[in-house]
Amino acid sequence: MQHPAEESLLGKQTGYVTQYDASLLFPIERRFKWQAFGIDENNLPYQGVDIWNAYELSWLLPSGKPVVAMAEIRVPAHSPNIIESKSFKLYLNSLNQSRFASFAEVQAVMSRDLTAIAGAPVQVWIKTLAQAATEAVVELPGICIDEQDIAISQYDQPNASLLQCRPSKQVKESLHTHLLRSSCPVTGQPDWGSLCVEYQGAALCHASLLAYVISFRQHQDFHEQCVERIFLDLYQLLQPQKLTVFARYLRRGGLDINPYRSTHSLELANTRLVRQ
Structure with a gap:
């Protein structure tokens, strides 16, 4: 198609x-x-x-x-x-x-x-x-999960089955990774970004989140649709009280795109990361 x-x-x-x-x-x-x-x-x-x-x-x-x-x-x-x-x-x-x-x-x-x-x-x-x-470069909030020790060999299709949580343990936390990569669905050009997940609900396994994000590495879709897929997969798994997913992508051709999706209204500051 x-x-x-x-x-x-x-x-x-x-x-x-x-x-x-x-x-x-x-x-x-x-x-x-x-x-x-x-x-x-x-x-x-x-x-x-x-x-x-x-x-x-x-x-x-x-x-x-x-x-x-x-x-x-x-x-x-x-x-x-x-x-x-x-x-x-x-x-x-x-x-x-x-x-x-x-x-x-x-x-x-x-x-x-x-x-x-x-x-x-x-x-x-x-x-x-x-x-x-005057606008400072900032770091993403919460815990960086990039040092999680994982093994993964799937890169071409987002795999929600990699995600794991502990329903018996309820938490409120922010997690982020700089290992997000996907590709343009038409040209195949790489899109590099950082992802942040802020949620309140069943405890998400940090290593599983990292493996899931890396499974996007050769996936072809627009920035906005990658973030929406991540939000929906996490929402289905966690059934959280609150969930916000956003990505800060690197620029191409003088433009960067930074999608935010949340269960609730947000006051958003457009603060750049070091790679932006």
């Missing part, structure tokens, strides 16, 4: 448009993956957001002088569509030789265009480099 992204410019040789063109943006419907996961698109078992950071943002002032900046973009997890990443990069490139009067104008244009493609309100913040420089 053809992947929906194969209709986009992803993985194809393209020219770079340098004049503003919102038509470059390409949506990918989330409902097909939701159906594959067996969840109701009208009653999602989580809430959340996809936080994008754009590091290669530039345009021209009315005088013709270039501006460089960064942008933070938040796409609701319930939006009908994912914004396909290569189309997003091409769209940002189309701003390079386009003239805008102010940061506020660029922010408004991006929010309007991305909202139209996602099908739900998208928030955009434009930052100066000086503002971005």
Whole structure:
């Protein structure tokens, strides 16, 4: 079956448009993956957001002088569509030789265009480099499980049967790993990231979580869908009181994507990790 992204410019040789063109943006419907996961698109078992950071943002002032900046973009997890990443990069490139009067104008244009493609309100913040420089690099919360002594040979398909818990022991803890790796479903390019699991419920076996995350190593899927799969597998196993799963992925082409999924509403700080 053809992947929906194969209709986009992803993985194809393209020219770079340098004049503003919102038509470059390409949506990918989330409902097909939701159906594959067996969840109701009208009653999602989580809430959340996809936080994008754009590091290669530039345009021209009315005088013709270039501006460089960064942008933070938040796409609701319930939006009908994912914004396909290569189309997003091409769209940002189309701003390079386009003239805008102010940061506020660029922010408004991006929010309007991305909202139209996602099908739900998208928030955009434009930052100066000086503002971005004040944002510290942080470490993920809780226990790093990367030193767990495990043996594993499965890498091409997420294997939820690897996950183990102790229902008789109830805990509240945060776990993280930097060994998350998956691949683009169209181009096969690697996507590297760090994963954090925060939960309250039956005690999760740390070694089993690490083995499970490593089983994604050659799996092909989008960032958002990998995080949703992890959330759903953990939710089914633990039946927790609370569960939050998020990943901080490394950038490709000047963009990083950081999906958050949770059983409850979150106050999210967009804080970068050392590899970002």
